Amino acid sequence: MIRGSDLGILKEKLAEARAVTVLTGAGISADSGVPTFRGVDGLWRNYRAEDLATPEAFERDPRLVWEWYNWRRELLAAKQPNSAHEAVAELERRYEQFWLITQNVDGLHRAAGSRKLSEIHGSIWMVRCTACGSIEDNRDVPIAILPTCRDCNGLLRPHIVWFGESLFPEDLTQCASALQACDVLIVIGTSGVVYPAAGFASMAKEAGAFVAEINLDTTPQSDLVDLSIQGRAKDVVPLLLL
Ligand code: OAD
Numbered sequence: 683m684i685r686g687s688d689l690g691i692l693k694e695k696l697a698e699a700r701a702v703t704v705l706t707g708a709g710i711s712a713d714s715g716v717p718t719f720r721g722v723d724g725l726w727r728n729y730r731a732e733d734l735a736t737p738e739a740f741e742r743d744p745r746l747v748w749e750w751y752n753w754r755r756e757l758l759a760a761k762q763p764n765s766a767h768e769a770v771a772e773l774e775r776r777y778e779q780f781w782l783i784t785q786n787v788d789g790l791h792r793a794a795g796s797r798k799l800s801e802i803h804g805s806i807w808m809v810r811c812t813a814c815g816s817i818e819d820n821r822d823v824p825i826a827i828l829p830t831c832r833d834c835n836g837l838l839r840p841h842i843v844w845f846g847e848s849l850f851p852e853d854l855t856q857c858a859s860a861l862q863a864c865d866v867l868i869v870i871g872t873s874g875v876v877y878p879a880a881g882f883a884s885m886a887k888e889a890g891a892f893v894a895e896i897n898l899d900t901t902p903q904s905d906l907v908d909l910s911i912q913g914r915a916k917d918v919v920p921l922l923l924l
Pocket of ligand 1: 706707708709710712713718719720721724735785786803842843844845870871872873874875876896897898899901913914915916
């Protein structure tokens with residue numbers, strides 16, 4: 683249920699704000715037809731994360747992991763950003779101080795025009811050499827199974843932050859300052875259970891920001907935020923621009 687009064691409160695806060703930060707999760711891409719992780723048809727309902735999205739899984743069976751990422755690349759290559767991604771890109775244009783933190787690896791925020799962003803879980807469209815560490819863009823669909831580095835011939839892996847791995851240090855610094863500095867944080871389409879992102883709403887709130895959540899459902903964060911708006915991202919987020 684989208685309540686007009688709730689939207690009005692958030693729009694007022696946005697009108698007063700100088701610095702805005704947005705945090706997104708799989709729910710914003712659900713409206714583009716991208717499966718979420720923990721929803722009814724979520725990826726982690728059908729696959730075991732420990733077999734596919736951990737450094738141990740890649741060490742044990744890199745072929746299986748690449749086959750899974752190839753399947754996801756094929757699925758994502760056909761997807762387009764939706765009106766919520768576009769509205770987030772427009773928010774970036776409206777504020778001098780703006781930062782987008784996304785947990786999504788699908789590249790749809792960039793495709794919608796977002797440039798001031800941290801893809802804190804990496805990108806499915808980037809690969810990293812397990813030997814020399816070099817990072818490259820790679821949009822091959824399908825990508826060669828067991829792809830190798832053009833510099834050193836080492837085995838390439840997806841440039842994704844897997845379970846048990848830390849965020850990239852430059853992203854942590856950037857996110858901490860965006861959460862400290864913002865007047866408003868909008869949290870869109872994340873279940874709020876995967877750390878460190880799950881702690882970002884309370885970090886911003888402690889630093890004095892007004893924190894709003896936009897989600898199809900309630901989440902473990904709903905009681906913590908200042909405002910929780912229930913609805914589809916593609917319906918609610920564009921309304922913030924009107
Ligand atoms: P989840 O699948 O855990 O949560 C998706 C959230 O989106 C849920 O709270 C849904 O209620 C909400 N949602 C679904 N459809 C929506 C819609 N149309 N509009 C608004 N909200 C909607 O996904 P994340 O929170 O992103 O990590 O998961 C966090 C991380 O866990 C992911 O980045 C991924 C996963 O393991 C990696 O792959 C490293």
